[in-house]
Amino acid sequence: xxxxxxxxxxxxxxxxxxxxxxxxxxxxxxxxxxxxxxxxxxxxxxxxxxxxxxxxxxxxxxxxxxxxxxxxxxxxxxxxxxxxxxxxxxxxxxxxxxxxxxxxxxxxxxxxxxxxxxxxxxxxxxxxxxxxxxxxxxxxxxxxxxxxxxxxxxxxxxxxxxxxxxxxxxxxxxxxxxxxxxxxxxxxxxxxxxxxxxxxxxxxxxxxxxxxxxxxxxxxxxxxxxxxxxxxxxxxxxxxxxxxxxxxxxxxxxxxxxxxxxxxxxxxxxxxxxxxxxxxxxxxxxxxxxxxxxxxxxxxxxxxxxxxxxxxxxxxxxxxxxxxxxxxxxxxxxxxxxxxxxxxxxxxxxxxxxxxxxxxxxxxxxxxxxxxxxxxxxxxxxxxxxxxxxxxxxxxxxxxxxxxxxxxxxxxxxxxxxxxxxxxxxxxxxxxxxxxxxxxxxxxxxxxxxxxxxxxxxxxxxxxxxxxxxxxxxxxxxxxxxxxxxx
Amino acid sequence: xxxxxxxxxxxxxxxxxxxxxxxxxxxxxxxxxxxxxxxxxxxxxxxxxxxxxxxxxxxxxxxxxxxxxxxxxxxxxxxxxxxxxxxxxxxxxxxxxxxxxxxxxxxxxxxxxxxxxxxxxxxxxxxxxxxxxxxxxxxxxxxxxxxxxxxxxxxxxxxxxxxxxxxxxxxxxxxxxxxxxxxxxxxxxxxxxxxxxxxxxxxxxxxxxxxxxxxxxxxxxxxxxxxxxxxxxxxxxxxxxxxxxxxxxxxxxxxxxxxxxxxxxxxxxxxxxxxxx
Numbered sequence: 001x002x003x004x005x006x007x008x009x010x011x012x013x014x015x016x017x018x019x020x021x022x023x024x025x026x027x028x029x030x031x032x033x034x035x036x037x038x039x040x041x042x043x044x045x046x047x048x049x050x051x052x053x054x055x056x057x058x059x060x061x062x063x064x065x066x067x068x069x070x071x072x073x074x075x076x077x078x079x080x081x082x083x084x085x086x087x088x089x090x091x092x093x094x095x096x097x098x099x100x101x102x103x104x105x106x107x108x109x110x111x112x113x114x115x116x117x118x119x120x121x122x123x124x125x126x127x128x129x130x131x132x133x134x135x136x137x138x139x140x141x142x143x144x145x146x147x148x149x150x151x152x153x154x155x156x157x158x159x160x161x162x163x164x165x166x167x168x169x170x171x172x173x174x175x176x177x178x179x180x181x182x183x184x185x186x187x188x189x190x191x192x193x194x195x196x197x198x199x200x201x202x203x204x205x206x207x208x209x210x211x212x213x214x215x216x217x218x219x220x221x222x223x224x225x226x227x228x229x230x231x232x233x234x235x236x237x238x239x240x241x242x243x244x245x246x247x248x249x250x251x252x253x254x255x256x257x258x259x260x261x262x263x264x265x266x267x268x269x270x271x272x273x274x275x276x277x278x279x280x281x282x283x284x285x286x287x288x289x290x291x292x293x294x295x296x297x298x299x300x301x302x303x304x305x306x307x308x309x310x311x312x313x314x315x316x317x318x319x320x321x322x323x324x325x326x327x328x329x330x331x332x333x334x335x336x337x338x339x340x341x342x343x344x345x346x347x348x349x350x351x352x353x354x355x356x357x358x359x360x361x362x363x364x365x366x367x368x369x370x371x372x373x374x375x376x377x378x379x380x381x382x383x384x385x386x387x388x389x390x391x392x393x394x395x396x397x398x399x400x401x402x403x404x405x406x407x408x409x410x411x412x413x414x415x416x417x418x419x420x421x422x423x424x425x426x427x428x429x430x431x432x433x434x435x436x437x438x439x440x441x442x443x444x445x446x447x448x449x450x451x452x453x454x455x456x457x458x459x460x461x462x463x464x465x466x467x468x469x470x471x472x473x474x475x476x477x478x479x480x481x482x483x484x485x486x487x
Numbered sequence: 488x489x490x491x492x493x494x495x496x497x498x499x500x501x502x503x504x505x506x507x508x509x510x511x512x513x514x515x516x517x518x519x520x521x522x523x524x525x526x527x528x529x530x531x532x533x534x535x536x537x538x539x540x541x542x543x544x545x546x547x548x549x550x551x552x553x554x555x556x557x558x559x560x561x562x563x564x565x566x567x568x569x570x571x572x573x574x575x576x577x578x579x580x581x582x583x584x585x586x587x588x589x590x591x592x593x594x595x596x597x598x599x600x601x602x603x604x605x606x607x608x609x610x611x612x613x614x615x616x617x618x619x620x621x622x623x624x625x626x627x628x629x630x631x632x633x634x635x636x637x638x639x640x641x642x643x644x645x646x647x648x649x650x651x652x653x654x655x656x657x658x659x660x661x662x663x664x665x666x667x668x669x670x671x672x673x674x675x676x677x678x679x680x681x682x683x684x685x686x687x688x689x690x691x692x693x694x695x696x697x698x699x700x701x702x703x704x705x706x707x708x709x710x711x712x713x714x715x716x717x718x719x720x721x722x723x724x725x726x727x728x729x730x731x732x733x734x735x736x737x738x739x740x741x742x743x744x745x746x747x748x749x750x751x752x753x754x755x756x757x758x759x760x761x762x763x764x
């Protein structure tokens with residue numbers, strides 16, 4: 001059923017007629033219940049956002065006026081049928097709502113939690129034009145998928161009959177999972193290869209439990225397994241096996257979604273002192289290796305004065321983790337002002353509630369250590385904002401002679417990531433940009449080696465979960481077309 | 488999961504494992520390493536591959552009992568499984584006909600040196616190995632080394648076997664005796680530092696295989712970073728072998744000691760829990 005047909009089903013027409021659009025727009029937006037900030041800043045494993053109750057969700061769903069041409073869908077990189085799932089919530093058919101989500105999204109419980117909705121679907125909501133708050137699409141998405149998961153009645157999307165064609169996916173992060181889900185639905189025999197010992201990519205090693213519990217990621221992965229997707233961990237395509245090996249094993253298409261795992265450092269003095277590390281190292285130790293758990297063999301420093309350098313979501317995840325691991329002072333150091341921070345607004349608000357300190361318009365220029373080589377201080381340079389650069393963000397400029405020395409015992413560098421070089425280096429003939437990303441046709445995600453498609457951060461550099469998923473979907477549609485046209 | 492098919496004690500604390508890993512056996516080259524994890528709560532540790540048997544589909548690892556993870560690994564028996572193993576990782580050793588190559592190895596560093604000696608020899612080099620250990624009991628793989636290298640010089644700290652002295656004494660004796668075109672060194676960081684110092688004096692190009700702390704081993708985290716020629720490099724993807732004369736060994740030693748206190752505590756806990764001495 002297409003979106004227009006869905007909209008004209010009798011139950012939906014009746015719902016629309018029950019409440020006038022004008023009355024719908026006067027309903028106040030629901031507020032996501034959350035754990036108390038003081039309590040949660042000392043508990044590492046409990047999710048901060050508690051989720052909506054069925055009553056709250058149904059009330060919020062009423063706010064959606066079920067537009068004839070819903071612009072919210074255009075704001076969603078995977079094109080979720082947003083009004084359809086919301087109207088199902090309004091009429092109390094929560095499982096139907098979850099089913100609608102799964103038609104286009106491989107990981108709704110994940111996206112409902114970590115998408116920057118304020119920049120995507122919710123930024124296109126009609127309410128904003130009327131100077132009202134947008135419908136809480138993200139909260140509702142999370143509600144529907146959580147309801148399905150806890151109900152124990154998990155639907156498996158309808159699969160096309162198997163066509164016996166073998167497809168390989170490199171990487172099991174959001175791009176790879178979305179691609180695998182779509183290909184499985186179209187009847188392909190999908191094998192996903194993962195370098196680490198756990199499936200899920202950044203969803204497991206990067207995003208902390210308090211924002212995205214691993215158990216939720218595992219349910220979504222189980223769902224893909226039940227659709228026939230096979231997962232092989234501890235296997236690096238480009239190292240353990242080659243693309244040639246895959247070809248010889250009669251794989252007909254390869255989707256590369258190996259991500260942008262390579263952390264950037266600042267190349268300043270003292271950066272290799274003990275206690276200075278990338279956010280990837282810090283978060284991998286804590287999230288993937290469970291290092292803060294007594295039973296885990298992986299160690300982690302438990303800093304008391306922790307500085308995190310950067311202003312993105314990864315920086316927020318790191319600093320909030322440090323606070324939860326017992327830091328008395330957990331500080332964000334960002335070279336621009338708070339307005340320019342790329343992190344989600346919700347994360348910034350949560351961080352502040354958890355007493356994270358924000359030192360903006362400052363940039364570290366040196367780390368200082370003791371005789372054992374452990375970091376003890378950092379030298380910060382004061383910055384001011386200059387003219388906007390090409391991307392429209394105002395450039396930070398040093399204020400001459402204005403520096404300050406801050407005591408720290410742990411520093412986490414979170415200034416961005418670069419594409420993982422393993423596939424670009426190991427596949428001869430693959431076109432790579434000067435940033436190390438794989439060059440693809442933007443419409444099809446196909447590389448100049450026809451059987452290889454690519455998407456997510458390996459194509460974009462560091463971006464978001466949902467953009468990666470959008471690439472996965474686009475690549476699946478294009479690869480299906482390419483294979484059916486007999487290449 | 489990778490099955491242990493053979494376990495041999497080289498000495499009380501040095502164990503050789505032959506582990507089923509057909510894909511790694513097929514794709515590994517001299518210089519490559521694997522990451523292994525023992526148990527659900529295990530940590531990921533790097534181990535350099537000491538050899539492979541393509542027919543059996545196995546690789547060889549030599550482990551010295553040092554901390555929690557190596558101890559847990561050493562406690563495994565034939566038929567047991569290594570929970571997680573991934574590889575081959577890192578860049579393979581650059582092999583060509585250099586002329587005369589001196590391979591300086593200490594302790595368990597001898598094991599990963601075997602495939603390098605083999606490959607260097609096959610490329611037409613004259614290979615002289617200097618095998619060093621504290622005492623006679625800790626000299627490992629001497630027979631295998633003798634089969635591959637043109638000459639093997641044994642050094643022990645206490646003189647209990649071969650010549651008395653450190654690995655550097657052995658290397659220096661070769662350099663003074665004949666022209667050496669390349670030196671390769673694998674062993675404890677402190678040993679590689681002194682080999683590097685020595686060969687720098689004589690201007691002998693030297694490769695060191697670095698053994699830093701690692702977490703993922705695939706370039707994702709930078710835990711293994713070292714300064715080489717003034718630039719930060721990741722040992723797991725840019726190495727593990729680097730021009731030894733460019734490596735900041737003091738910084739590397741400092742970073743290796745970063746978790747010493749936590750490691751000591753964890754080791755105490757493991758001893759209490761399992762009754763290991």
